[in-house]
Amino acid sequence: MLPRHPHRTEDCRAISEILQRVGDKWTVLVVGKLGDGPLRFNELRSAVGGISQKMLTTTLRGLERDGFVTRTVFPTIPPRVDYELTDLGYELLVPVGALGEWARKNTERVKAARARFDGLHA
Amino acid sequence: MLPRHPHRTEDCRAISEILQRVGDKWTVLVVGKLGDGPLRFNELRSAVGGISQKMLTTTLRGLERDGFVTRTVFPTIPPRVDYELTDLGYELLVPVGALGEWARKNTERVKAARARFDGLHA
DNA sequence: CTGGATCCTTGCGGATACTG
DNA sequence: CAGTATCCGCAAGGATCCAG
Numbered sequence: 001m002l003p004r005h006p007h008r009t010e011d012c013r014a015i016s017e018i019l020q021r022v023g024d025k026w027t028v029l030v031v032g033k034l035g036d037g038p039l040r041f042n043e044l045r046s047a048v049g050g051i052s053q054k055m056l057t058t059t060l061r062g063l064e065r066d067g068f069v070t071r072t073v074f075p076t077i078p079p080r081v082d083y084e085l086t087d088l089g090y091e092l093l094v095p096v097g098a099l100g101e102w103a104r105k106n107t108e109r110v111k112a113a114r115a116r117f118d119g120l121h122a
Numbered sequence: 123m124l125p126r127h128p129h130r131t132e133d134c135r136a137i138s139e140i141l142q143r144v145g146d147k148w149t150v151l152v153v154g155k156l157g158d159g160p161l162r163f164n165e166l167r168s169a170v171g172g173i174s175q176k177m178l179t180t181t182l183r184g185l186e187r188d189g190f191v192t193r194t195v196f197p198t199i200p201p202r203v204d205y206e207l208t209d210l211g212y213e214l215l216v217p218v219g220a221l222g223e224w225a226r227k228n229t230e231r232v233k234a235a236r237a238r239f240d241g242l243h244a
Numbered sequence: 245c246t247g248g249a250t251c252c253t254t255g256c257g258g259a260t261a262c263t264g
Numbered sequence: 265c266a267g268t269a270t271c272c273g274c275a276a277g278g279a280t281c282c283a284g
Contacts, residue, residue, distance in 0.1 A: 012151050015218065015225055016150045019141065019218075019221065020146070020147065022141060023145015028138050032134040033134070040245085042245065052277075053247070054247085054278075055277060056247095057246085065236055066232050066239075067232060067238075067239075076245095078245040079246055088231055088235070092224070094224070095220045099217040102214070102216070104136050106214075107136060110210075112189070114189070117187040146257095147256080147257070162266090174257075174258055174259075176258075176267095177258080179268085201266060203265080
């Protein structure tokens with residue numbers, strides 16, 4: 001059994017907030033790709049794959065607003081815009097990566113549980 | 123600067139999946155409360171606070187399906203149903219707690235960045 | 245190339261009423 | 265007490281067109 005300590009409501013709320021912030025459909029994928037280095041808009045778009053440009057814009061604006069990403073515009077023609085993780089963005093990658101690691105190691109257990117549940121409630 | 127290693131798409135997808143699984147409005151709050159020990163339906167309801175009974179049911183079914191929670195029915199009158207974290211559920215609490223810890227420590231930085239962004243784009 | 249504006253579909257989540 | 269069933273509003277997200 002793992003350590004047990006009381007979980008205060010306020011802490012859980014904070015956790016819930018950040019998880020909803022980061023738990024939308026595209027945020028972690030975008031942050032993950034930017035974790036390998038700065039990318040231009042369309043580079044990012046094809047690197048992530050399957051994301052509409054509206055959602056990429058929305059996601060990037062949100063990340064920029066919260067200080068996870070910087071947006072650099074080169075006033076050339078055609079325009080060029082680079083997106084890069086801030087230090088805060090890289091730091092976020094650590095606990096998110098840990099959760100990802102956990103996910104990778106436990107997908108099978110979840111899939112098994114799911115199959116069993118679906119079998120029982122057929 | 124923090125360590126940089128390539129983030130493969132498949133891994134990012136796995137992270138994204140688990141984050142969306144756990145990133146809905148109530149899941150972590152419910153799991154957090156259950157982290158302190160088993161609870162009955164209405165105990166959980168009032169412990170979480172603000173959750174409708176429909177969403178509590180939905181959330182619990184999902185957690186049960188994925189093997190994070192067990193559901194124990196006592197065939198008494200009135201009925202009594204206990205919910206408890208499985209080992210998998212407790213283990214999930216670890217990386218989620220780490221992310222929560224990160225969130226607690228960095229909320230101020232995010233709030234500052236957000237205020238700055240909103241100020242510039244007033 | 246970057247991304248704003250618009251339309252449209254979908255599903256989450258809340259409120260309420262009913263049941264064993 | 266512990267749910268199920270139903271209706272409904274709203275916002276997320278996709279597709280498309282347009283602009284600098």
